Amino acid sequence: MYNPQLNAQGELVHLLTTEGLPRRILTQILDRAGEFMAEVDAGNKKFPTLAGRSVFNLFFENSTRTRTTFEIAAKRLSADVTSLNIQASSTAKGETLLDTIHNLEAMGADLFVVRHAQSGAAHLIAEHVKPGIAVVNAGDGRHAHPTQALLDMYTIRHYKGDFTNLRVAIVGDILHSRVARSQIHALSTLGCPEIRVIAPKTLLPTGIESLGVHVYHDMAEGLRDVDVVAMLRLQNERMSGAYLPSTQEFFKHYGLTEEKLAYAKPDAIVMHPGPMNRGVEIDSAVADGERAVILPQVTFGIVVRMAVMEIVANNQQQAR
Amino acid sequence: MNKTKITRTMKQIVIRNGRLIDPLHGTDTVADLFIAEGKIAGIGAAPAGFVAEDAIDATGLVVTTGLVDLAARLREPGFEYKATLESEMAAAVAGGVTSICCPPDTDPPLDEPGLVTMLRQRAKNHDLARLYPVGALTVGLKGRQITEMAQLREAGCVAFSQGDVPIADLQVLYRAMQYAANFGFALRLRPEEASLVNDGVAHDGEYASRLGLTGIPVVAETIAIAQITQLMRATGCRVHLARVSSGAGVAMVREAKQHGLPLTCDVDINHVHLADVDIGYFNSQYRFDPPLRGVRDRDAIVAGLLDGTIDVICSDHSPVDDDGKLLPFAEAERGATGLELLLPLTLAWAERAGVSLPQALAKVSSTPAAMVGFEASLSVGARADLTVFDPGASWQVTTDALKSQGKNTPFLGYELKGKVRHTLVKGKRVFDA
Numbered sequence: 001m002y003n004p005q006l007n008a009q010g011e012l013v014h015l016l017t018t019e020g021l022p023r024r025i026l027t028q029i030l031d032r033a034g035e036f037m038a039e040v041d042a043g044n045k046k047f048p049t050l051a052g053r054s055v056f057n058l059f060f061e062n063s064t065r066t067r068t069t070f071e072i073a074a075k076r077l078s079a080d081v082t083s084l085n086i087q088a089s090s091t092a093k094g095e096t097l098l099d100t101i102h103n104l105e106a107m108g109a110d111l112f113v114v115r116h117a118q119s120g121a122a123h124l125i126a127e128h129v130k131p132g133i134a135v136v137n138a139g140d141g142r143h144a145h146p147t148q149a150l151l152d153m154y155t156i157r158h159y160k161g162d163f164t165n166l167r168v169a170i171v172g173d174i175l176h177s178r179v180a181r182s183q184i185h186a187l188s189t190l191g192c193p194e195i196r197v198i199a200p201k202t203l204l205p206t207g208i209e210s211l212g213v214h215v216y217h218d219m220a221e222g223l224r225d226v227d228v229v230a231m232l233r234l235q236n237e238r239m240s241g242a243y244l245p246s247t248q249e250f251f252k253h254y255g256l257t258e259e260k261l262a263y264a265k266p267d268a269i270v271m272h273p274g275p276m277n278r279g280v281e282i283d284s285a286v287a288d289g290e291r292a293v294i295l296p297q298v299t300f301g302i303v304v305r306m307a308v309m310e311i312v313a314n315n316q317q318q319a320r
Numbered sequence: 321m322n323k324t325k326i327t328r329t330m331k332q333i334v335i336r337n338g339r340l341i342d343p344l345h346g347t348d349t350v351a352d353l354f355i356a357e358g359k360i361a362g363i364g365a366a367p368a369g370f371v372a373e374d375a376i377d378a379t380g381l382v383v384t385t386g387l388v389d390l391a392a393r394l395r396e397p398g399f400e401y402k403a404t405l406e407s408e409m410a411a412a413v414a415g416g417v418t419s420i421c422c423p424p425d426t427d428p429p430l431d432e433p434g435l436v437t438m439l440r441q442r443a444k445n446h447d448l449a450r451l452y453p454v455g456a457l458t459v460g461l462k463g464r465q466i467t468e469m470a471q472l473r474e475a476g477c478v479a480f481s482q483g484d485v486p487i488a489d490l491q492v493l494y495r496a497m498q499y500a501a502n503f504g505f506a507l508r509l510r511p512e513e514a515s516l517v518n519d520g521v522a523h524d525g526e527y528a529s530r531l532g533l534t535g536i537p538v539v540a541e542t543i544a545i546a547q548i549t550q551l552m553r554a555t556g557c558r559v560h561l562a563r564v565s566s567g568a569g570v571a572m573v574r575e576a577k578q579h580g581l582p583l584t585c586d587v588d589i590n591h592v593h594l595a596d597v598d599i600g601y602f603n604s605q606y607r608f609d610p611p612l613r614g615v616r617d618r619d620a621i622v623a624g625l626l627d628g629t630i631d632v633i634c635s636d637h638s639p640v641d642d643d644g645k646l647l648p649f650a651e652a653e654r655g656a657t658g659l660e661l662l663l664p665l666t667l668a669w670a671e672r673a674g675v676s677l678p679q680a681l682a683k684v685s686s687t688p689a690a691m692v693g694f695e696a697s698l699s700v701g702a703r704a705d706l707t708v709f710d711p712g713a714s715w716q717v718t719t720d721a722l723k724s725q726g727k728n729t730p731f732l733g734y735e736l737k738g739k740v741r742h743t744l745v746k747g748k749r750v751f752d753a
Binding site: 019083096098099116118120121123124126140141142143144177178189205206207208210211 | 394493524525526529530531532534535537602622646647648649650651713
């Protein structure tokens with residue numbers, strides 16, 4: 001299938017999903033993020049890469065963490081950053097998504113970071129922006145959250161070195177999770193031989209096995225001997241009603257406790273995309289425990305987003 | 321829009337040397353066909369006293385009964401920004417469609433005899449295709465109070481339906497079926513349980529899971545078919561299921577027919593050719609209601625057409641403007657333009673499935689005609705509603721090539737075989753390419 005993220009030379013010009021991206025591009029992003037990390041560790045926090053370029057953070061859906069890390073990343077690259085919470089403005093007045101985009105293009109945008117409640121919104125925008133403008137998906141509906149998945153890959157590589165011997169378990173609300181889908185595609189491409197998903201049947205999408213994962217409904221079985229436990233956030237609105245009977249019941253069966261984590265390898269790491277619901281999907285003892293790498297994930301998120309923005313903006317620049 | 325010059329007098333016309341395909345009788349011969357007084361006056365030899373005032377040379381062309389479309393939205397009244405009677409009637413005859421059933425989901429819905437009378441009169445004024453309105457089954461399509469079906473029938477409604485709006489309350493559906501059975505009216509029902517559709521936008525399968533689109537499970541269709549067939553047994557009502565989409569649904573219809581239930585069904589031409597995997601990267605041209613299902617479902621639809629389980633192919637013509645499609649998939653409007661694609665896409669199916677032309681054309685003309693209540697055949701005395709087309713002529717589906725105001729279809733850019741050359745309604749030439 002035609003891949004709208006790549007130009008004719010096979011270079012990344014938008015980041016919309018991790019699906020279908022060649023390993024060379026995933027590795028290129030992780031490597032570049034590593035270089036930025038080394039610079040940051042050495043005390044250098046400002047780079048001229050995007051000087052004079054305009055980055056628009058378009059958040060059609062609420063987010064604090066992702067928006068902030070994108071903002072910081074863009075500022076470190078010396079871009080002019082404008083963050084818009086569109087929910088409360090144009091679309092509420094009836095403007096269509098593409099009208100909003102075309103107006104911002106007219107204001108001189110070079111790169112859009114987009115979060116939207118509908119799957120495919122970032123694809124739609126990428127298809128209709130002017131040549132030379134890059135689109136980075138910051139989460140669309142249930143579909144994809146590629147920068148989160150890439151920072152997770154960065155984290156795994158940082159702690160585990162390599163993907164080709166790992167067992168990774170993704171736990172929780174897979175059905176509604178854009179993070180899980182993007183993680184699965186990225187892990188597969190990077191050579192992870194065993195990806196497991198653990199969830200009750202009500203929180204699993206139909207035919208998820210087709211993505212190459214092993215399905216578990218039981219934490220003890222699913223976590224056995226895994227190297228990485230990637231927890232997902234459970235949204236409050238799903239905690240009662242038809243998906244789940246109650247918070248307590250979910251926590252009892254699928255919440256990550258020290259006891260359940262004991263099934264994993266002793267050196268297993270625990271990841272979480274945040275924000276966490278303590279006592280729902282994860283116990284505080286685990287979240288604050290020595291195997292949790294949740295705060296380093298946040299730090300890595302900035303350099304990964306810097307790498308992504310630099311790569312797509314540079315590749316688009318050459319197209320102009 | 322290019323307006324075709326139309327001769328509107330009741331001329332005596334001869335169509336010479338055409339390949340006459342009568343889908344009703346399954347015949348396929350080359351002969352001349354003579355038209356007088358709006359009817360077929362003779363085949364092979366001219367009737368006594370026939371003086372040809374007009375002639376069509378149909379050498380190398382197929383001459384068949386006009387296409388009858390069981391479901392085409394003309395968008396009037398209420399949605400004239402999407403399409404008008406005038407634009408869609410022109411599209412119909414350009415596609416060889418001579419009779420159209422329009423669902424009642426207009427604004428206001430077709431729930432009053434006066435509205436139906438007015439719509440029919442407006443259609444008559446355009447004097448192109450014939451229009452057969454389908455009346456609303458409940459007032460305002462709200463699913464609470466049944467309409468004055470008998471009066472709607474007198475005003476010209478050929479059946480009753482909720483359009484795409486399901487009835488939530490089975491008690492209402494039960495009473496509506498009892499009432500319709502009382503008069504012998506047929507209902508056209510979309511088999512869909514709304515609570516299982518919920519906020520779904522695509523077939524609940526691997527592809528929707530991959531794209532993160534909310535799924536509509538097949539059970540939303542099969543539960544509804546089970547309910548409808550049970551209510552048919554209880555009430556004796558005749559039902560036509562509109563747009564069956566799944567293999568399991570086709571199997572249930574097959575079984576119900578084997579048990580002798582007075583059940584018929586149709587499928588729309590898009591579902592004969594397309595499946596969920598065609599959605600690609602969220603292409604909203606592929607958003608349909610019901611959703612495009614899996615490849616195996618599509619194959620089951622083709623098999624159901626071949627064994628007669630599925631009686632009719634319709635266009636499910638739904639002109640949508642660009643504003644309705646240039647949105648994220650889940651927010652985009654459903655449907656596609658279809659009146660001008662019904663014939664070539666039916667021919668494409670026939671060619672691929674190895675179905676004879678008379679058999680294929682029966683699915684889009686004589687069989688739906690019988691459901692509307694008239695006989696479509698190439699026999700002396702029958703209506704001279706005719707489609708003359710070149711089965712081998714290729715054309716590309718482009719926005720310019722379509723007369724419909726709706727330019728959106730997943731088949732844009734396709735090269736299709738089967739070009740309508742002439743369309744006659746009531747013995748008059750209403751379209752000449």
